[in-house]
Amino acid sequence: MADKAAWPPAPPKDENEGERAARLEAEREAKRISDEIDRALEQERQELRKRRPQTKILLLGQSESGKSTMVKNFQLYFCPTTFYAEAEAWRAVIHLNLVRHVNHILELLSTSDSPPGKQIPNKDYRVLQMRLSPLKQVELILTRALSAEASNSSSTSPTAEKSTWRPDRVTEVSIRGGSGWKALMRKRRGSIARLPTIPDEVDDARRILDACKDDVVALWKAQEPGNLEDGSADHGRYFLNNAARVSDIKYIPTADDILRARLRTLGVEEYRMAMETAAEKGTEWVFYDVGGARSxxxxxxxxxxxxxxxxxxxxxxxxxxxxxxxxxxxxLADSMELWSTVCKSKLLANATFILLLNKADLLAAKLKAGLKFEDFAPSYRGRPNKAEYVAEYLREQMMATHRFSSPKKRQLHVHVTCAIDTNLMGVVLTSVRDVILIDTLQHTTLL
Ligand SMILES: Nc1nc2c(ncn2[C@@H]2O[C@H](COP(=O)(O)OP(=O)(O)OP(=O)(O)O)[C@@H](O)[C@H]2O)c(=O)[nH]1
Ligand SMILES: [Mg+2]
Structure with a gap:
């Protein structure tokens, strides 16, 4: 019985010369196409092999610990072209960060008889309030464009205390895994015919904000400085301080602005970075940036x-x-508990462990403002109320937890960081990169 899969198939018995020539030609053409497909498949396989993640890095920590900011830092240092190419996309996030805080202040004004700031008369507040009312619409547009959640969320939680500007009470926008919003924000009008109207609306929002910028500056100037005791939502204060520049129609986000922009992560975001710097050019690092909230x-x-x-x-x-x-x-207690759980993980037993004691700038500012660390950590009693001593104490505590909890002996690399300080981060990231490269290489050699 003839093999049905055999190629080329056996020629028909009564084939004449002309038919034979046509058949051979058809077979040659079929083989050429088949070879071409094989070549394309092989090329694709090679591409895939090249693109295969060589280094997988997981970022863990509670919400607002600075995980996403750290990913941005990696991108800024090792893939600067991609980082700056996305600057435009971050503008909408920055505008939303700013507008939410402005609307929060306006809401406090509308619910209070005595405005929170004392530097301008009451009637002038009312005028500002009226002139800034279009910013509600701006918030709505930007939330709809960026958010993974319902677009009608209010800028202020119901528990906001009257008359007090509480940046931590301004609700946040979240994104889901996948950075589709960046692509959407980058698209300019008309570039894709069937694109939703969001970028047009975002441009409208930008124009409204530009028209309101002097009033935003006036409103913020009239505020009392507020206290730094909490220190969360620090980005609100930063963008309000920079309101004139950020609201301008010609505004292009700087690296510092992008590092300050806050967008809560929901789920797990994967970032693939083709490293651009000489030492690791051509390699791909994959970052998994998780949402840090308990849920x-x-x-x-x-x-x-x-x-x-x-x-x-x-x-x-x-x-x-x-x-x-x-x-x-x-x-801090939650962070410590989380750290202990992560150290204990058997699945992570062979991973390189890097601990970043982040937000060192805010710690220093709080202690300088008079807060006493020992009031919150009785075992610290009697030690200097200075950031470097507190950081050292926490380093020791967390290193001890690591030693006791790890399933097997493992080195721990610790750095005290401020993820919004680009100069400092350059040094830290180079060291982190070296440690990861060496460990990965050793691991590969051992296998
Ligand atoms: N002052 C200061 N702000 C920081 C530092 N690191 C991060 N931030 C800011 O803190 C805010 C929260 O940082 P994110 O990186 O979004 O936090 P996250 O850990 O990804 O949070 P989730 O996505 O909710 O899990 C951002 O506005 C950052 O700019 C730091 O060292 N100092
Ligand atoms: Mg995040």
Whole structure:
């Protein structure tokens, strides 16, 4: 019986010369096409091999610890072209950060008889309030464009205390895994015919904000400086301080602005970075940036497998703060508990462990403003109330937890960081990169 799969098939018995020539030609053409497909498939296989993640890095830590900011730092240092190419997309996030805080202040004004600032008369506040009312619409447009949640969320939680500007009470926008919003924000009008109207609306929002910028500056100037005790939502204060520049129609976000922009992560975001710097050019690093809120943490474990490095961020300024999701839990205590759980993980036993004691700038500012660390950590009693001593104390505590909890002996690399300080981060990231490269290489050689 003839093999049905055999190629080329046996020639028909009664084939004449002309038919034979046509058949051979058809077979040659079929083979050429088949070879071409094989070549394309092989090329694709090679491409895929080249693109295969060589280094997988997981970022863990509670919400607002600075994980997404750290990813931006990696991008800024090792893939600057991509980082700056996305600057435009960040403008909408920055505008939303600013407008939410302005609307929060306006809301306080509307619910209070005595405005929070004392520097301009009451009637002038009312005028500002009226002139800035279009910013409600701006908030709505930008929220709709960026958000993973319902677009009608208000800028202020119902528990906001009257007359007090509380940046931490301004609700945040979240994004879901996948950075589709960046692509959407980058698209200019007319570039894709069937694109939704969001970019047009975002441009409208930009024009409204530009028209309101002097009033935003006036409103913020009239505020009392506010206290730094909490220190969360620090980005609100930053963008309000820079309101004139940020609201201008010609505004292009700087690296500092992008590092300050806040967009809460929901789920797990994957970032693939083709490294541009000489030492690791051509290699691809894959970052998994998780949402840090308690409700998000159950999803983490499925990303623990097979990672080369785990970077844990502990915001050391959180000693006097509570979790947004549970006001009975101290932020630093939550971080410590989380750290212990991560150290114990058997799935992460072979990963390089990097601990970043982040937000060192806010810790220093709080202690300088008079807060006493020992009031929140009795075991610290009697030691200097200075940031470097507190950081050292926390480093020792967390290193001890790592030593006791890890399933096997492992080195721990610790850095005290300020993720918004680009000069400092350059040094830290180079060191982190070296450690990851060396560990990955050693691991590959051992296998
Ligand atoms: N002052 C100061 N602000 C920081 C520092 N690191 C991060 N931030 C700011 O803190 C805010 C929160 O940072 P994110 O990187 O979004 O936090 P996250 O850990 O990704 O939070 P989730 O996505 O909710 O899990 C941002 O506005 C950052 O700009 C720091 O060292 N100092
Ligand atoms: Mg995040």
């Amino acid at each position: 998000q943490r159950a999803a983490w474990a499925s990303y623990f497998d097979d990672v080369n490095a785990m970077i844990f961020l502990c915001p050391i300024s959180g000693f006097n703060q509570q979790l947004a999701e549970d006001v009975f839990v101290n932020r």
